[in-house]
Amino acid sequence: MSPLTYILGWPLGAAIVLLLVPRTFRPVIRGIAILATLMAAVLAVKMFLRFDAAAAGYQFEQQVAWVRSLGLSYHVGVDGINVGLVLMGALVAFAAACVSWEIREREKEFYLLLLVMTGGILGAFAALDLFCFYFFHELALVPTFIMIGVWGRGEQKDYATFQITLYLSLGALLALVGLIALYVQAGAGTFDIPQLAAHLRAHPLSPGAQGFIFPLLLFGFGILVSLWPFHTWAPPGYSAAPSATAMLHAGVLKKFGLYGLIRIALPLLPDAARDWMPILAWLCLGNLFYGGWVAMRQKDFNRLVGYSSVAHMGFVFLGIAALNLVGITGAVLVMIAHGFLAALTFGLSGYLYQQTGTLEIARLGGLLRRLPFIGAALMMAAFAGCGLPGFANFAGEITVFFGAWQSYRLVTILACWGALVIGAVYMLRAIRGLLHGPLPEAWAGVADAPHLWRKAPFLLLLASLLIFGCYPRLLTDKIKPAVSEKVAPALAPEIPARPGILARPAPDRDAPQPPDASPAALRRAGAFPRNSRG
Amino acid sequence: MAGGLLGWERLYARQLCAAPAAAPASFLGDLVAPFLHAPVAAGSGLLAVLIGLAAAYGLYARAAQDPLPGMLGALGRAMRNRFYFDELYQATVIRGHDFLARVADGFDRWILAGVAVRGTHGTTELAGRALRLLQTGNLQTYALLFALGVGLILYLVLF
Numbered sequence: 001m002s003p004l005t006y007i008l009g010w011p012l013g014a015a016i017v018l019l020l021v022p023r024t025f026r027p028v029i030r031g032i033a034i035l036a037t038l039m040a041a042v043l044a045v046k047m048f049l050r051f052d053a054a055a056a057g058y059q060f061e062q063q064v065a066w067v068r069s070l071g072l073s074y075h076v077g078v079d080g081i082n083v084g085l086v087l088m089g090a091l092v093a094f095a096a097a098c099v100s101w102e103i104r105e106r107e108k109e110f111y112l113l114l115l116v117m118t119g120g121i122l123g124a125f126a127a128l129d130l131f132c133f134y135f136f137h138e139l140a141l142v143p144t145f146i147m148i149g150v151w152g153r154g155e156q157k158d159y160a161t162f163q164i165t166l167y168l169s170l171g172a173l174l175a176l177v178g179l180i181a182l183y184v185q186a187g188a189g190t191f192d193i194p195q196l197a198a199h200l201r202a203h204p205l206s207p208g209a210q211g212f213i214f215p216l217l218l219f220g221f222g223i224l225v226s227l228w229p230f231h232t233w234a235p236p237g238y239s240a241a242p243s244a245t246a247m248l249h250a251g252v253l254k255k256f257g258l259y260g261l262i263r264i265a266l267p268l269l270p271d272a273a274r275d276w277m278p279i280l281a282w283l284c285l286g287n288l289f290y291g292g293w294v295a296m297r298q299k300d301f302n303r304l305v306g307y308s309s310v311a312h313m314g315f316v317f318l319g320i321a322a323l324n325l326v327g328i329t330g331a332v333l334v335m336i337a338h339g340f341l342a343a344l345t346f347g348l349s350g351y352l353y354q355q356t357g358t359l360e361i362a363r364l365g366g367l368l369r370r371l372p373f374i375g376a377a378l379m380m381a382a383f384a385g386c387g388l389p390g391f392a393n394f395a396g397e398i399t400v401f402f403g404a405w406q407s408y409r410l411v412t413i414l415a416c417w418g419a420l421v422i423g424a425v426y427m428l429r430a431i432r433g434l435l436h437g438p439l440p441e442a443w444a445g446v447a448d449a450p451h452l453w454r455k456a457p458f459l460l461l462l463a464s465l466l467i468f469g470c471y472p473r474l475l476t477d478k479i480k481p482a483v484s485e486k487v488a489p490a491l492a493p494e495i496p497a498r499p500g501i502l503a504r505p506a507p508d509r510d511a512p513q514p515p516d517a518s519p520a521a522l523r524r525a526g527a528f529p530r531n532s533r534g
Numbered sequence: 535m536a537g538g539l540l541g542w543e544r545l546y547a548r549q550l551c552a553a554p555a556a557a558p559a560s561f562l563g564d565l566v567a568p569f570l571h572a573p574v575a576a577g578s579g580l581l582a583v584l585i586g587l588a589a590a591y592g593l594y595a596r597a598a599q600d601p602l603p604g605m606l607g608a609l610g611r612a613m614r615n616r617f618y619f620d621e622l623y624q625a626t627v628i629r630g631h632d633f634l635a636r637v638a639d640g641f642d643r644w645i646l647a648g649v650a651v652r653g654t655h656g657t658t659e660l661a662g663r664a665l666r667l668l669q670t671g672n673l674q675t676y677a678l679l680f681a682l683g684v685g686l687i688l689y690l691v692l693f
Contacts, residue, residue: 162655163651229646232642232646232647232650232651289634289638290638290642293631293634293635293637293638293639294635294638294639294642296631296632296635296639297635297636297638297639421627421631422631425628425631
């Protein structure tokens, strides 16, 4: 049996076990949830370390036929694109279970939903069957709505639940229509993603069919990722959500849409992808600038982080829109880095809320004196969010910029501005408002994380950011061959090496210059035949 | 310099180039490589560091107080105030972004979240309330609406 089945089986199995535990056995309930997520995390780390980056195809695969007449099967496996996402999801799930000590009411139901959500998330990233892919996502999404509605906080909790439910259901519905259309149009009689990919490489869909299906997937998945202007569900939703739910959704589940674009939309619908990517490149500026500007005006720290999360998704969209090896590698790297960062930030903000009962920046201040560990971790998270070298976000963002530069120079310059200046303004202002200045008397009694067990989830997430930030090749060496192999139909032709830029050998000035690889130049050269729609 | 010693170049080179970067010869080779690759840029950078260190040592090694303000006058004051770069940055970049942030926040609050989202929500709820008035459970009302519908269809078909 594949380790992936165990990784997603532990939380789902534990959820079933929790049904049998009396609700008064609180330590047992919490212990089962932590143990199950810990086991999933340990297995995910082991799988990540055993992953062979040089091997082609999928690894740790398992396929069990389910409905043969429809081509449905339980099929899981990993390549370089999703192995890091499964690892990140499992580590974040463990951290989310650890920080849930703040939950005091209906603990059994909360942990049960948390475990179902975790199993669904890990299943969605491990699935290699379109049906399982969608099913596991829905399995994770429904508990999100319930957790915000029941254990959420703030006066606007009900409205936030209502909004996030409608928005994400609409996004999921659009994506479902796109996936069904893809299955029907492909005519391969299978939901199996590798088989579909092989079939569509040999028999590509007509430009008309691609032009119809791709926008459904782009905007369906885009809504799930808070693509501007479909982002308004995210900040109030995260602001109202319990910490663990915000950590899991903003950190992991939100990446499902991006993963769907890279795993399904780009390789299976390459012609339409090339037509739509310039539009996506400009829309991503909406995320980066608009999300950043609105974040600057937020008074509530969680809403600020919510808008910051919207802004960060702009990097991933830009990397995908670049449609080249470097850009998409960077996009996957940012997805993983942001997963750790969002989980860390929401976990820490949850700790602050638990201590103070508010996240209104104007009412807080000077907390670093009382909370040296939490404050320092929050400051490091803010620096990671600003893209400081040493954190994984820097490695991802700079890779995205290098990739995007080959395709969209103006957009890349603007995105750099949005990332560096606006991001720094709102993050550093928030840190100043929360941690520095005079300490209001009301917060003289707040207490720092008392022992290692309380600090462990934050240390785990921070260490992940630093490890992948200082040594991103742990991820990029895995991601790059997989992108090169799986997303090849959509990628722009590889630009020949420019030894003068970074590599050691001195440039040969007599050698022919590398061709202009901008989309316009590639179109002129006939690399991207513009398909007539209809 | 620290980045060079840590090997950032090699770390990212493979992501930028189709062919992998050549393996480093040695630690010393790493140190010398920039000077062989771009001698003017690397040499002038190193020269600037050395001049700065020498000038700082000459000025401050035995000084009881900062000698620069007396020597440079207005230029010294400007240097002490970091050439007023912070003030300039605050007056242009930050103020500009604050203005744009107000505009974006207003748009987000009133147009996107207000008109678009709450408007759709309100319209749907209003439509639901209006339709609820028709769902009275009164058979006579249903019969009347049915008759009106039939009449409308007959009118459309026949005339």
